[in-house]
Amino acid sequence: MKLPIYLDNHSTTQVDPRVVDAMLPCFGELYGNAASKQHEYGWRAEAAVEKARGEIARLIECDAKEIVFTSGATESINLAIKGVAEAYASKGRHIITVATEHKAVLDTCKRLEKYGFSITYLPVDTNGLVSVDLIRSSIAPSTILVTVMIANNEIGTIAPIEEIGNVCRERGVLFHTDATQAVGKIPVGVERMKIDLMSFSAHKMYGPKGVGALYVRQKVKVAPQLDGGGHEHGYRSGTLNVPAIVGFGKAAEIAAREMKGDADRLARLRDTFVEALKRELDEIQINGHPTERLPQNANITFVGTKADRLMMDMKDIAVSSGSACSSASPEPSHVLRALGLSDDEVLASIRFGLGRFTTEEEIGYTIGRVVEVVKRARERSYSLTHS
Numbered sequence: 109m110k111l112p113i114y115l116d117n118h119s120t121t122q123v124d125p126r127v128v129d130a131m132l133p134c135f136g137e138l139y140g141n142a143a144s145k146q147h148e149y150g151w152r153a154e155a156a157v158e159k160a161r162g163e164i165a166r167l168i169e170c171d172a173k174e175i176v177f178t179s180g181a182t183e184s185i186n187l188a189i190k191g192v193a194e195a196y197a198s199k200g201r202h203i204i205t206v207a208t209e210h211k212a213v214l215d216t217c218k219r220l221e222k223y224g225f226s227i228t229y230l231p232v233d234t235n236g237l238v239s240v241d242l243i244r245s246s247i248a249p250s251t252i253l254v255t256v257m258i259a260n261n262e263i264g265t266i267a268p269i270e271e272i273g274n275v276c277r278e279r280g281v282l283f284h285t286d287a288t289q290a291v292g293k294i295p296v297g298v299e300r301m302k303i304d305l306m307s308f309s310a311h312k313m314y315g316p317k318g319v320g321a322l323y324v325r326q327k328v329k330v331a332p333q334l335d336g337g338g339h340e341h342g343y344r345s346g347t348l349n350v351p352a353i354v355g356f357g358k359a360a361e362i363a364a365r366e367m368k369g370d371a372d373r374l375a376r377l378r379d380t381f382v383e384a385l386k387r388e389l390d391e392i393q394i395n396g397h398p399t400e401r402l403p404q405n406a407n408i409t410f411v412g413t414k415a416d417r418l419m420m421d422m423k424d425i426a427v428s429s430g431s432a433c434s435s436a437s438p439e440p441s442h443v444l445r446a447l448g449l450s451d452d453e454v455l456a457s458i459r460f461g462l463g464r465f466t467t468e469e470e471i472g473y474t475i476g477r478v479v480e481v482v483k484r485a486r487e488r489s490y491s492l493t494h495s
């Protein structure tokens with residue numbers, strides 16, 4: 109067993125060794141520019157990119173033509189939201205989103221407010237679910253876009269995406285979803301779910317960093333945010349990152365085959381983990397929805413402790429705390445706050461993110477260490493307050 113144990117798979121995932129193998133030739137003989145239409149080097153690079161595009165399209169059940177490669181989910185989200193805002197501004201300037209979205213969505217929306225768009229930030233219930241009725245009643249004649257994530261990156265709650273998609277379709281409003289935590293982990297189909305635009309990223313699904321995709325349904329207009337050579341049907345100019353795209357394709361191909369098995373195994377491991385902690389420790393709260401949640405996520409508040417201190421006491425376990433879950437800037441998690449947790453509770457919370465390479469042995473070890481450091485922290489604070 110290798111220490112520290114990696115349980116931060118919502119931040120990023122280890123690149124699958126099979127993905128590394130698929131990428132390696134691209135750094136050697138496959139160095140052509142996929143946009144070079146006049147020679148063999150270009151054709152071969154283009155063929156590799158199109159194979160990957162097909163694999164990704166198959167995973168999310170769309171047409172390969174509807175995939176736009178980007179540098180990651182952050183860029184995809186910016187392109188989707190700003191691109192729709194620009195293309196449909198004459199129709200209306202209202203966008204609906206949810207308080208628990210990733211900062212890539214929230215900060216993009218905030219930027220648009222500076223340009224005269226109005227944004228509705230809907231609340232969630234204590235499990236992190238947004239109400240579909242509230243979305244329906246928030247849609248106004250000026251609404252052009254609804255953007256709601258499939259699975260939350262901190263608490264793992266899975267939104268009723270198909271119902272939200274139906275509401276948007278009925279009302280003639282575009283629907284974008286940040287599917288970064290969902291694609292490759294749970295089944296996602298853009299037709300079934302009535303999704304018009306969808307952002308996701310390779311490095312959250314055992315692929316390389318620096319590559320992502322935006323799904324754009326045919327006939328949906330998106331104003332490009334990067335101008336130049338007109339790559340990716342004009343949606344996103346810039347020479348394609350062939351090695352990363354090939355890795356992304358391989359990751360998608362593996363996910364399509366293995367995601368069900370991974371999900372079942374990780375849900376069992378996660379449940380074992382949570383049940384053991386509940387047995388051994390008092391006063392712990394499990395954050396997020398009890399059933400509508402990612403199989404590999406456990407977000408836990410250890411009441412009366414400080415998560416950052418717990419993590420210092422168990423440097424052999426790599427996790428994230430409620431003060432640093434989704435961004436480079438540490439502040440109490442806006443997601444946990446939106447569930448109604450107090451600042452003390454937020455700062456006593458740790459996110460455990462299991463992944464494809466997590467073993468039973470690692471979970472057994474982690475249970476022991478967490479129980480030990482939480483008990484020690486509580487004894488310490490008890491003796492401080494009673495001495």
Ligand SMILES: *Cc1c(COP(=O)(O)O)cnc(C)c1O
Nearest residue numbers: 180181182210212261288289309
């Ligand atoms: C990681 C993440 C992002 C950002 O993805 P990048 O590819 O790192 O830009 C956006 N949304 C969610 C839900 C994420 O988990």
